[in-house]
Amino acid sequence: MKNVKILSVCGSGTVTSTMVAEKLKEHLLDEGYKVEATEARPTEALSMAQAGSYDVIVHTSPLPEGEYGAPIIDAFACMTGIGEDQFYADVVAVLQAAGK
Amino acid sequence: MIDGILMTMKAIIDNFSSAIIVPIIIFFIALIFRVPPKKAFLSMMNAAVALMGFTLLIGAFTPIISPMIMSMSETMSGITGVALSTFDVGWQATAVVAFATNAGMIYLGLGILLQTVLFLVKWTNIFQPSDLWNNYSYIVWGAMVIYATDNFLLGIACMVLLNLYSLLISELIAKRWSAYYGYPHCTIIAMHNVEPAVFAVLIDPVLNLFRLDKVNLNPKAIEKKIGVFGEPMVIGLFIGMLIGIIGSIGHLDSLKTWGQIFYVAVATCTIMALFPKVAGVFAQAFAPITDAAKKIMGDGKGRDWYIAVNDAVGYGESATLTSGLLLIPIMVFIATILPGNIVLPVVDLLAIPYMVQGLVSVYKGNMAKIIVAGAIWFSLGLLMCSQTASLFTQVAVSAGFAIPAGAALITSFNILGKPMLGLVFLAFLSQNPFYIGISVAIYAVAYAAFRFKRGAIEDYMEKMANRNTAVAEE
Numbered sequence: 001m002k003n004v005k006i007l008s009v010c011g012s013g014t015v016t017s018t019m020v021a022e023k024l025k026e027h028l029l030d031e032g033y034k035v036e037a038t039e040a041r042p043t044e045a046l047s048m049a050q051a052g053s054y055d056v057i058v059h060t061s062p063l064p065e066g067e068y069g070a071p072i073i074d075a076f077a078c079m080t081g082i083g084e085d086q087f088y089a090d091v092v093a094v095l096q097a098a099g100k
Numbered sequence: 101m102i103d104g105i106l107m108t109m110k111a112i113i114d115n116f117s118s119a120i121i122v123p124i125i126i127f128f129i130a131l132i133f134r135v136p137p138k139k140a141f142l143s144m145m146n147a148a149v150a151l152m153g154f155t156l157l158i159g160a161f162t163p164i165i166s167p168m169i170m171s172m173s174e175t176m177s178g179i180t181g182v183a184l185s186t187f188d189v190g191w192q193a194t195a196v197v198a199f200a201t202n203a204g205m206i207y208l209g210l211g212i213l214l215q216t217v218l219f220l221v222k223w224t225n226i227f228q229p230s231d232l233w234n235n236y237s238y239i240v241w242g243a244m245v246i247y248a249t250d251n252f253l254l255g256i257a258c259m260v261l262l263n264l265y266s267l268l269i270s271e272l273i274a275k276r277w278s279a280y281y282g283y284p285h286c287t288i289i290a291m292h293n294v295e296p297a298v299f300a301v302l303i304d305p306v307l308n309l310f311r312l313d314k315v316n317l318n319p320k321a322i323e324k325k326i327g328v329f330g331e332p333m334v335i336g337l338f339i340g341m342l343i344g345i346i347g348s349i350g351h352l353d354s355l356k357t358w359g360q361i362f363y364v365a366v367a368t369c370t371i372m373a374l375f376p377k378v379a380g381v382f383a384q385a386f387a388p389i390t391d392a393a394k395k396i397m398g399d400g401k402g403r404d405w406y407i408a409v410n411d412a413v414g415y416g417e418s419a420t421l422t423s424g425l426l427l428i429p430i431m432v433f434i435a436t437i438l439p440g441n442i443v444l445p446v447v448d449l450l451a452i453p454y455m456v457q458g459l460v461s462v463y464k465g466n467m468a469k470i471i472v473a474g475a476i477w478f479s480l481g482l483l484m485c486s487q488t489a490s491l492f493t494q495v496a497v498s499a500g501f502a503i504p505a506g507a508a509l510i511t512s513f514n515i516l517g518k519p520m521l522g523l524v525f526l527a528f529l530s531q532n533p534f535y536i537g538i539s540v541a542i543y544a545v546a547y548a549a550f551r552f553k554r555g556a557i558e559d560y561m562e563k564m565a566n567r568n569t570a571v572a573e574e
Contacts, residue, residue: 011415014376015383042416061416081394
């Protein structure tokens, strides 16, 4: 089991980001990853990303521009259910590419 | 036999608090949607923890903030004549209050059923069960009708009609929202955040008379300047200090007073930071049911249809966030001088970037228009909050939230500040068949007009949106 840190961003760092984080935890567990997720709002995402060394950042709300220091993946598929499997595959691919 | 069942149910509801009953109902709804029992059980626990969490937080916070609010209110009424005796606890707490009422328990199930059927029979092109969470927006009003009139069916009818209204408004802006925010086949459904769009469309010609369509504000540049002042805790600190200082204006020379002022300020920061966390726990209870409900949707082939998504997806967009943040000080200022207002917006100040999304999509990101139209409509919203604050506070108390007697009233600037759909609620509250009839008739006419003139209406909105030279879309 490998530990990964994920930053999940939505409008108020509450409802949607938590849902996305929970889904990722569940799906990545099947892939052999133990996810530690942090929820954030768009305005605090950049400073948290720079301070926190995350493996991947997922977001359902647009992010401000900046150097996040981690791959960023659009988690919008989790809200409609369309293309959701592709989203999980993308996250896994990014983690593997980073040697995780 | 049926009497016996009803008596038993009533006895259960009377003896168990909502933090126990609501989770159990969520557990059974999850099972009905074939959520695995383990997940259903976790949903139940999340709901229970969040409900209890809010009860504990509100119970602890109210005694701290109440005396200061009352004292501030007295001071202010001496200066501007506007007494702000009502604290805005925000949408998170309001959602929890709503789901904890009888109306909430019923609409959890009924809402999914109604929304699914409306989509399947093509009454609407919007698949709503994918945003289950926002059903509290109808429930709040229904719960107040039931509490005040003791008429269960009337409350349910009110929720259904509000649901129909919000579906219609969502459909009206679906094309624009989807295009502006760049999410194909998606729109927002939350009634409290689509309602301003109707006003946006109606007032647009007037705003153009003032040449606002030619004003071009750059959201990105302004966003950078706002910086740390847009953070919830910082806003909490400012508002808390404001309440504290005005509340103790006569004795600012003592150290004891400043101790109290900072105590209130830190408590307000804490609420700003912790409410969203508790709401996050509550949201986890809904995730498995929402997922299961999406499976009903099918592939929607051969239809021009939209999936309802949570408005979180639009929050961080530049024009949305920036105009939302700029409206924060504007709304606080207006609240202190608006005659008839008794509400100090606090927690929901952070919700303004949700509230403007209807305006943003109609005006294609023209910030000058968003701010002007927003300030007008949200001010009317404050008056609707003021009108309903006392009733809502009673509903919260009856749902098991410990708000001490004689304390300040509570409201939600975002959820209850609905000038137009609040009128529908007032019609039901009056129990007057004539007013109720009018609110139904207006819906029927609007629905028919939209069904028959859809193309023309959408073309008009597109044309008006494109008049704005301030284009934030990249």
